[in-house]
Amino acid sequence: MISAEMQERLTRVGPGSAMGRLLRSYWYPVLASVELAPGQAREVRLLGEDLAVFRAPSGRLGLLERHCPHRGVSLGQGVATERGLVCPYHGWTFDHGGACVAMPAESNPGARLLSRASVAAYAVAELGGLIFAYLGPAPAPLLPRYDLFVLDGALRDIGRAELPCNWLQIMENSVDPVHVEYLHGQHLQAALAVSGRETATGYGRRHEKIGFDLFEYGITKRRVLEGGSEDDDDWRVGHPLIFPVTLRVGANCQHRFQIRVPVDDQTTMHYWYSCYLPPAGRQAPAQDTVPLYEVPWRRPDGSFRTDFVDGGDIMAWVTQGAIADRTRELLVSSDRGLVLLRRLLLEQLERVERGDDPLGVIRDPERNQCIRFVQEHDKLGGSAAFLRRAMDISHARFSPIRDQVLAMLSPPSG
Numbered sequence: 001m002i003s004a005e006m007q008e009r010l011t012r013v014g015p016g017s018a019m020g021r022l023l024r025s026y027w028y029p030v031l032a033s034v035e036l037a038p039g040q041a042r043e044v045r046l047l048g049e050d051l052a053v054f055r056a057p058s059g060r061l062g063l064l065e066r067h068c069p070h071r072g073v074s075l076g077q078g079v080a081t082e083r084g085l086v087c088p089y090h091g092w093t094f095d096h097g098g099a100c101v102a103m104p105a106e107s108n109p110g111a112r113l114l115s116r117a118s119v120a121a122y123a124v125a126e127l128g129g130l131i132f133a134y135l136g137p138a139p140a141p142l143l144p145r146y147d148l149f150v151l152d153g154a155l156r157d158i159g160r161a162e163l164p165c166n167w168l169q170i171m172e173n174s175v176d177p178v179h180v181e182y183l184h185g186q187h188l189q190a191a192l193a194v195s196g197r198e199t200a201t202g203y204g205r206r207h208e209k210i211g212f213d214l215f216e217y218g219i220t221k222r223r224v225l226e227g228g229s230e231d232d233d234d235w236r237v238g239h240p241l242i243f244p245v246t247l248r249v250g251a252n253c254q255h256r257f258q259i260r261v262p263v264d265d266q267t268t269m270h271y272w273y274s275c276y277l278p279p280a281g282r283q284a285p286a287q288d289t290v291p292l293y294e295v296p297w298r299r300p301d302g303s304f305r306t307d308f309v310d311g312g313d314i315m316a317w318v319t320q321g322a323i324a325d326r327t328r329e330l331l332v333s334s335d336r337g338l339v340l341l342r343r344l345l346l347e348q349l350e351r352v353e354r355g356d357d358p359l360g361v362i363r364d365p366e367r368n369q370c371i372r373f374v375q376e377h378d379k380l381g382g383s384a385a386f387l388r389r390a391m392d393i394s395h396a397r398f399s400p401i402r403d404q405v406l407a408m409l410s411p412p413s414g
């Protein structure tokens with residue numbers, strides 16, 4: 001249990017909030033690349049701020065505050081030109097730096113008026129099929145070149161869901177390994193049985209031991225499952241929580257970032273960024289673009305769809321409330337990962353208050369060629385067959401490239 005003040009400090013993301021300042025030290029995906037054609041603008045929201053992102057015909061990206069200083073119309077509805085973003089109402093035009101460069105209905109606006117009409121501009125960049133934004137103070141740190149964004153020869157897709165809950169309860173799930181045995185074991189099994197599908201999920205084994213170690217980009221999570229040992233990849237290798245909002249999961253040929261983007265205090269955009277590597281001796285089919293798909297976590301009647309692994313997680317996150325009330329929680333020994341994460345967040349928040357860069361911020365290009373993370377090859381004692389099934393009972397079953405991935409991962413016939 002924590003105090004109401006501590007809960008505010010840990011969860012709030014808006015400008016001026018303590019956690020908002022820490023979170024503004026990092027880059028976040030705000031759109032998939034396929035969603036923004038040259039000449040187009042889109043509305044996005046990040047850390048409680050309304051923004052407009054645009055791509056000039058030449059491909060150059062821009063990111064501005066959303067509301068036009070004239071009479072407040074959304075610049076995200078405007079047209080992206082080489083000169084800048086054009087407001088749809090009266091054509092005021094804002095360049096990539098936010099300066100107003102045209103007021104078509106004013107014959108001679110003058111430098112003073114133009115400078116009063118400028119808007120805030122932010123750093124924006126593209127990597128691995130995602131468009132990232134940085135809202136913190138200048139100079140922006142480097143956009144991290146995490147391995148899955150830059151590896152060659154992989155098949156990729158991006159799943160996404162907008163969730164009506166605070167980012168922190170999703171991150172706390174990532175340092176709560178034991179939920180797997182009940183939520184993804186028995187609860188999922190029951191949900192699958194109701195929908196007449198298979199019954200064994202393979203996730204039900206009891207956790208004998210859990211462990212958490214800090215490393216230079218976050219927390220490595222480890223587990224020993226009933227019948228296993230510390231020689232298993234689950235303990236020996238584990239997988240990382242990449243501070244502050246990313247979890248790296250997967251095994252074998254499947255690798256995935258789950259990125260929890262704080263849209264505002266009560267909304268999180270969840271990205272599943274998957275990277276499938278071909279088994280030895282095979283090649284991944286060529287991809288021109290990384291496809292995007294929505295993960296359907298509610299049924300048309302509004303009920304939770306818990307018959308896949310991530311659907312169960314989403315039900316848990318959302319039903320904790322818009323901001324989970326930690327003044328009433330009852331933590332037990334298996335919740336010690338949450339305690340560690342909260343402590344780490346508070347330490348890093350103090351670092352930022354002292355004017356230092358927090359954990360994982362990168363400014364040295366040498367360090368940013370490709371940031372490699374380790375994760376289990378054999379997860380939960382899993383074989384290739386287990387992993388194919390895991391794909392079938394996870395969000396990946398909604399992927400538009402699911403058949404391509406399965407074909408690539410399947411043993412050759414004959």
Ligand code: FES
Binds near residue numbers: 068069072090092
């Ligand atoms: S409201 Fe944008 S130009 Fe008038």
Ligand SMILES: [Fe+2]
Binds near residue numbers: 179
């Ligand atoms: Fe889970």
